[in-house]
Amino acid sequence: MSKALDSSRLEAFSDGVIAVIITIMVLELKVPGKAVGNVTALRAVTPVLLVYLLSFVQVGIYWVNHHYMIGYVERVSHGILWANLAFLFCLSLFPFATNWVAERGITAFSLALYATASVLPALTWHVLSVVITRFLGITSATSALKKYTSTLLYVGAIPAAYLSPYLSLGMILTVAVLWLVPPRRIAQATRTAGTPSGERDYAAS
Amino acid sequence: MSKALDSSRLEAFSDGVIAVIITIMVLELKVPGKAVGNVTALRAVTPVLLVYLLSFVQVGIYWVNHHYMIGYVERVSHGILWANLAFLFCLSLFPFATNWVAERGITAFSLALYATASVLPALTWHVLSVVITRFLGITSATSALKKYTSTLLYVGAIPAAYLSPYLSLGMILTVAVLWLVPPRRIAQATRTAGTPSGERDYAAS
C-alpha cells in the first residue's frame, strides 16, 4: 500500500492542529496589571479559567474519539481528508467562542454563540463519521439515541441561552459527560479485521 | 536505508508548521470589548472569519497536496529539504496577509497583497514539485493546463484587485476550487513502483 494512502499523516496533522487549538486558549488567561489587587486579579481570571476548562474537555473528547475512529482506518480517501479538515476548521473556532464568553461574561448572547460553536464541530464530526464508515463499508455502532440526544442538546442550547445562560451551559456540560464514554461503533462493526475481543478490552478498562 | 534520508521527519515537521500556521490565524478573531453591542461585535468579526475560512481552505489544499506528493517520496535530498522550507516560509505569510485584509478591509491594496501572498507559496510549491520529480526521475502528471491556469489566475489577481477587489477575490477562489481536486501526477508517473490501480482508488472515492 502506498504511503500516500495511509492514515498516519492524517493523524499527525490532526494531532498538531488539535494540540495548538487546545493550548492557545490558555493565552487568553491574561494577567491583570500591577494596579489591580492580587485577589481581584485572580477573581477576574477565574471565569476565563472555567470556560477554558470546559473547552479543553470538549476538545479533549473530540481528540479521544478521533483517536478511536481514525485508529480503525488504515487508508484514507480524498473525502476523508476534506471532511477531517472541515471538522478541524469548526474545532478551531473554539478558542474564539471561549474567548467571547470569557471577555463578555455569561450572558444569553455569549452562551448562544458558545453553543453554536459547539454545534459546528459536532455536525462536521458526524459528517466525518459517515464518510469514514461508508469508505470502510461498515455500519456505525454508536447508538442513534446518543447521537441524536447530543445533537438535540447542542442545538437546543442555542435558544435555551435566552431562557437562562446557565441552562444552556448545563446542556453543553451534559453532552460532554455523555461523550466521555468512548464510542464502540467501529469496534463492533461488521467488516473490521483483527481482534474484536481486544477491542472490548479498552472499553472495559 | 539510513533514517536520516527517509521522508518521515520532513512530513512531521511540515505537519507541525502547517498545523501552527492554519491554527494561529484564529487568534486574529479578536473579541470586541463589552462597550460594543453583541450584534455589532459579531458583525465586526464576520469579515475576519470569512477571510480566515478562505485562508484555511488554501492552506488545507496545500496540506492535502503535500500529503499526496511527499507520500510518494521515500528518500529526501538536501534540495528537497530546502525547497520545502522555502515553501513553508511563504505559506507562513498567510496569517499576515489574512490579518491585513481582516484589519484593513476588502480594498484594492489589501487584495493585491493577499493575492501576492497567494502567489508566493504557489511558486515555491512548483519549485518543490520540480525538485521532487527530478529527484525521483519521474515526469509530473499534473496537467500543464491546470498548473498554468492557476498561476495565471493568482498572478492576475494582483492587478485585478485595482479593477475590483471582489474580482481579485473571485480569481483566488477559482484557484481554490480548481485545486480541491487532488493531483494525480505522481500516481501516473512512469517509474513509480507499487499498486497504480490502488492509486486511482482514492481519486475515485
Place this chain on the structure above:
Amino acid sequence: MSKALDSSRLEAFSDGVIAVIITIMVLELKVPGKAVGNVTALRAVTPVLLVYLLSFVQVGIYWVNHHYMIGYVERVSHGILWANLAFLFCLSLFPFATNWVAERGITAFSLALYATASVLPALTWHVLSVVITRFLGITSATSALKKYTSTLLYVGAIPAAYLSPYLSLGMILTVAVLWLVPPRRIAQATRTAGTPSGERDYAAS
C-alpha cells in the same frame, strides 16, 4: 493489536501539546517600546526570562519523564487517555503562572500561585502514573521517598511564599533538581518484557 489501542498517537498528541506549552511562554518576553533605553529594556525583560527558564526546565522534566513512562506502555486504556489529558490541562497553566510572576514580580502571592501551578501537574502526574502502573499490572519503582519529598516541597512552597517568596522559589528549584534524574520505576518493574540490562544503560550514560 489494533492501531486504536497503541500508544503512538498519545505520544504524538502529548508531544504537540507540550511543545506548544513550552514554546508559547516565550511570547511573554515582550520588547519594550523605543522610548525605553536599551539597558533598562533588557533589565525589564530579565526576570521574565529567568521565570521562563525555570518553567521551561519544569515542563522539560515532565516531557523527559513522560517519554520514559509512556515508552513502556504499548497499549493505552480509556483511563490513560483521560489521565493524560488531565495532566496536560494542568501543565497548560504553566504559561499563565509564569506570566503572572513575570508581570507582577516575585511577591508572596505570585510565588504561592506559581507553587500551586507546580503542584497541579505533579498531582495529575502521580494519578497518570498510578493509572499506567495498574493498567500494566506492575509496581512503581520510583522511590516513595522521592515522590513524597517532592510533593511535600511543592505543597509546602505555597505557604512558604508568605515567609519569603525566595524560600518558595528555592523549594520549587529543589524539586526540579530532584527530578532531573530519570525515574527507573518501570525499568525495574516485574512484568516488563525485553532487555532490562539495556534499560539500566541509559540511566548510566
Place this chain on the structure above:
Amino acid sequence: MSKALDSSRLEAFSDGVIAVIITIMVLELKVPGKAVGNVTALRAVTPVLLVYLLSFVQVGIYWVNHHYMIGYVERVSHGILWANLAFLFCLSLFPFATNWVAERGITAFSLALYATASVLPALTWHVLSVVITRFLGITSATSALKKYTSTLLYVGAIPAAYLSPYLSLGMILTVAVLWLVPPRRIAQATRTAGTPSGERDYAAS
C-alpha cells in the same frame, strides 16, 4: 530495544518545538491600523519581514542539521535528551531577539543582542553534537575549520555590532551561508553501520 530508548519521540518533540518557534515569529508581523496609509504600513512591516526571513533561515538550518544528526542516532541517553532541551531553549529565544530588532530597529545594541541570541543555540548545538558523538562512540567529521569559523563569526558579531550593525548582520549571514551545506560528519564516522555510499548520495543530489 525498548521504545523508551529510541529516538523517534525526541525527533517528534523537537519537530514540534522548532515548528512552533519558526512559525510564531510571524505573529510579530503586525498590521498597522487603518489610519496609516497602505504604502507606509507595508514599509513599516518590511524590516520585520526581513529579520523574520533571516531568523527563519537560521532556525531552518538547525532543523535540517538536527534532522541529519539525530537521523543517525537510534537510541537516546538521558544526556542527549537534556542537551537537546538546552538547545531547544536557546533556540526559543530567537523569536524574542527577532522581535527586538524588528521593534527597535537595526542599531548596535539590537544587533549585539541578536548576535548573542545566535551564539547561544550554536554553543548548545555543539554540546549536543559532542554528547551524541561520544554516546555513539564516533568522531565528528565536520571540519574543525567550519566549526571554529562559524563560532568565531557569531561571537565576533557581538562587538562588531558597535562598529556597524550591518557588519554584524553580514557576519551572521555569512555563518548562515556556511551552514546551508549539510554536515557530513556522522556519515563518514567510523562505527556507522549501513550504507555509507548511500550517505554520500544525498550530499551529491
